[in-house]
Amino acid sequence: MALADITVALAQVDPTVGDVDGNASLVAGTVTVAQASQVDLVVFPELVIPGYPPRDLLLKPAFIERCGRSLENIAKTTKGITAIVGTVRQEGNALFNTAAVCTDGKVVAYCDKTHLPNYDVFDEKRYFTPTSRWGLVDISGQTMLVTVCEDIWVDDAARDEVARNAELVVNISASPFYAGKGAEREGVVRRFVEKISCPVVYVNLVGGQDDLVFDGGSLVMDRDGRIMAQAPRFTDELLVVESGRGAVAAPVGRDEEVTEALCLGLRDYARKNRFERCVVGLSGGIDSAVVAALAARALGPDAVLGVTMPSAVSSKGSVDHSRHLAANLGIEFQKVPIASMVDNYMDALESFFEGTGSGVAEENVQARVRGNILMALSNKFGHLVLATGNKSEMAVGYATLYGDMAGGLALISDVPKIQVYALARFINEEAGRELIPQAIIDKPPSAELRPDQRDDDDLPPYDVLDPILAAYVEDHLPMDAIVAKGFPEAVVCDVVRRVDANEYKRYQAPLGIKVTTRAFGSGRRMPITNRFRE
Amino acid sequence: MALADITVALAQVDPTVGDVDGNASLVAGTVTVAQASQVDLVVFPELVIPGYPPRDLLLKPAFIERCGRSLENIAKTTKGITAIVGTVRQEGNALFNTAAVCTDGKVVAYCDKTHLPNYDVFDEKRYFTPTSRWGLVDISGQTMLVTVCEDIWVDDAARDEVARNAELVVNISASPFYAGKGAEREGVVRRFVEKISCPVVYVNLVGGQDDLVFDGGSLVMDRDGRIMAQAPRFTDELLVVESGRGAVAAPVGRDEEVTEALCLGLRDYARKNRFERCVVGLSGGIDSAVVAALAARALGPDAVLGVTMPSAVSSKGSVDHSRHLAANLGIEFQKVPIASMVDNYMDALESFFEGTGSGVAEENVQARVRGNILMALSNKFGHLVLATGNKSEMAVGYATLYGDMAGGLALISDVPKIQVYALARFINEEAGRELIPQAIIDKPPSAELRPDQRDDDDLPPYDVLDPILAAYVEDHLPMDAIVAKGFPEAVVCDVVRRVDANEYKRYQAPLGIKVTTRAFGSGRRMPITNRFRE
Secondary structure, eight states: OGGGGSOEEEEEOOOOTTOHHHHHHHHHHHHHHHHHTTOSEEEOOTTTTTOSOOGGGGGOHHHHHHHHHHHHHHHHTOSSSEEEEEEEEEETTEEEEEEEEEETTEEEEEEEOOOOOOSTTOOGGGTOOOOOOOOEEEETTEEEEEEEGGGGTSOOHHHHHHHTTOSEEEEEEOOBOOTTHHHHHHHHHHHHHHHHOOOEEEEEOEEEETTEEEEBOOEEEOTTSOEEEEOOBSSOEEEEEBTTBOOBOOOOOHHHHHHHHHHHHHHHHHHHTTOOOEEEEOOSSHHHHHHHHHHHHHHOGGGEEEEEOOOTTOOHHHHHHHHHHHHHHTOEEEEOOOHHHHHHHHHHHHHHHTTSOOOHHHHHHHHHHHHHHHHHHHHHHOOEEEEOOOHHHHHHTOSOTTTTTOSSEETTTTSOHHHHHHHHHHHHHHHTSOSSOHHHHHSOOOOOSSTTOOHHHHSOOHHHHHHHHIIIIITOOOHHHHHHTTOOHHHHHHHHHHHHHTHHHHHTOOEEOOOSSSOSBTTBOOOSSOOOOO | OGGGGSOEEEEEOOOOTTOHHHHHHHHHHHHHHHHHTTOSEEEOOTTTTTOSOOGGGGGOHHHHHHHHHHHHHHHHTOSSSEEEEEEEEEETTEEEEEEEEEETTEEEEEEEOOOOOOSTTOOGGGTOOOOOOOOEEEETTEEEEEEEGGGGTSOOHHHHHHHTTOSEEEEEEOOBOOTTHHHHHHHHHHHHHHHHOOOEEEEEOEEEETTEEEEBOOEEEOTTSOEEEEOOBSSOEEEEEBTTBOOBOOOOOHHHHHHHHHHHHHHHHHHHTTOOOEEEEEOSSHHHHHHHHHHHHHHOGGGEEEEEOOOTTOOHHHHHHHHHHHHHHTOEEEEOOOHHHHHHHHHHHHHHHTTSOOOHHHHHHHHHHHHHHHHHHHHHHOOEEEEOOOHHHHHHTOSOTTTTTOSSEETTTTSOHHHHHHHHHHHHHHHTSOSSOHHHHHSOOOOOSSTTOOHHHHSOOHHHHHHHHIIIIITOOOHHHHHTTTOOHHHHHHHHHHHHHTHHHHHTOOEEOOOSSSOSBTTBOOOSSOOOOO
């Protein structure tokens, strides 16, 4: 087997979008390390030079030029080694997403991406021209086919024909996370290997970029579909594979992978945007508890400030459970009572509201006072405000715009409520102790915006709501198909109506971190003005 | 000339996205009117059945099926007339953006779109498959080529060859507005006519859909490039063209077209989302004055509530000028003083803020109290809150998230400050009297969030700022190219830095209405985490 004859390093690195010089240094430094380890071939992820996804930076000629110059500088460092580096390449008016093959000081080949994803969160046809040229390259005495991400996810007879003549196929990827994606990705590589009977070196990006997390898990699969080496997920790694073998990281379970994805997404968002600290409004409920626990896990307890903001309708538990949580996590805890502020608004609005019953308007004032307090702390001290709403709430609009929706990052806004509970249990299990007080996990969910309020006064129970939402939001099923799954028609109809009616709120929601197959945001582009109901 | 032998109606209609049944009724009703006027051919805009842009509704199989059934019903009404109707067409796994030719009760041909725009606000490659088949169709005894929007914006030799054999070319469009687009569009049709020497019937959509306004201006151009008939812009119209001639609407000047676009965008957003009234925070400044005046023009004075919310640092003019404005416009005027509310926050935050100097955090509290008041009125009474920030502010982040940025629609967020002044002057000229008090137009711009604050304490003067922003945001020019236009390097560098640093704010901004070639929002997709500076 050809792979056995060379030493390959899988450079699962974490670049920063737009930081072309920094990314180039990261690549060059990694090449140097690989050279010192007698590596023949070092492989970097897709678009490692610009970072992924660079989005409309790709429309700036100065950005493309900078990427070009950086690649030349990297190529100069490749003495006695070959580096495959993901970047952009301009040719006339066409821009290509390419794998540049650099060896002995020069770029010796460009292998351009053929299949450009333009669905879900992807917009590659906005920027790139596809190529239809498949060609083998000779690298370190081996005949290789170099492909870019989507190229091996799509059936392509022309590619298979060429691949069957290769001794090794390389794929450089920037494949974003959702729960279950790791296993799916291995399946994709395996199906490909089975068709072409050739080993594959698969290198995936790692790191957080806005709403996306790239989870790594780079691997080498032999021609029989066995994983011969695999980098750990959710962390950077230079995995050296000698004689076709290397370390194989342990697989990661469902709750752990979602936890790791959220922590990496938060950690990289904070680091790459230079936030040193974050602040979380603690309500005494499960959502803010999980957000605070994830933040402490991702950034360290010292980097987290928890603030309880009790109003006249807050339960005693709201403050006590939050204090208990903060003590367990070891984070700073502060209290800002808001009852008098809320009263002050009610006085100011009295003449307008006279004769109306108290309702959502009054409840939202409370939530927005809290939002204002957190934002004031953010503006004063530079803290990142973490919004605490979960996906179920965001879906049906059970959240206050500019209130609990306020923040720079809505950490769990793509996590359905039932999964939030699972994360809470996982966090406690992993810690081996009660980080999130059991009282918080056990209490009935409540927005606590009016006395004795419970979520199930306003919403179906979450074990009904969440599967309806998954069917409607993630799978685009029509109402009758959801009813056919066994849910009451009136409930389905009401949920669907709420999802549609709250598009305007989600439009203004902070960034969330994608952990499901279809997150609100760039992966689901619905009109706000929309009269379709079915 | 062939066109002279038939009577053609250009159906410049205003459908609603997702309202398939309603849009189908609109089309069928228009066909009936055309039949009564002895029309041979009635032409509707691109995607009139689903509405444009339907975005991810196109991923719902139930939506596609509904569009298909509606077309069949429309076809049945075409007795003695031909209708060309924009809709979607599924064939296997492929979805086409198509012009359906219906005559005598049947769909007789589908002319699918070839060139799918996937730049700026357009995502058509996310949904549609392009066709490369150009074919003539025989309609009312005439040989015609039917094209869809982008198809005539792109050079295409295969199309030209076919078009030269046609007696008439039809183009159905959904071409969104920006300032100057009307003239550009006529130029595109004329260049095409010059190449093929064949008359063109061009039918454009009209109406507002979220951030986009479609400005109509449908026209008939003869083979010599003369406009033989043209529908007015910014309003629906069934323009009947007999013997190759019809009415020709007067052209519209720059300030008028921007005013009309904003009014149509607001009117349709309110109507299609069933808002009866809007509320505007009146600061005494030019931005809120223009927003209130546009709202009164678009919706009528009774549909507008102006609220002044003076704080301890507001000038006397803030209230007096606002009251004067409201009286001129004939809108309801209310006052909600916020000084005590702001004090209350400062008390609550005192222990945190002790020893820090008063700054942006304190200023933003004020702005967010105002946002909270307006949102409370919205939540209580169902009013649409109009945010008042202009494009220059949004670009450099000179606006408060959840404060003055709060609202359902940011009416002038794509209007640069200098253009805001031009709109104010146009509004007064059009009215023939001082609707916007001259004192408001003359005063130095100020956010009034601290005593004696002026915008030019914090920002370059707008006649410097606006052209720098146009170069950077709309044209993607690098800093050195902007400096080369004659702007000071330090100023350019500071402006660029601010634009980049405020991506996170704009991510959470309400919908705005696109009136420039590149608006923030779906037409400019920048990463938030982004280290590129050039």
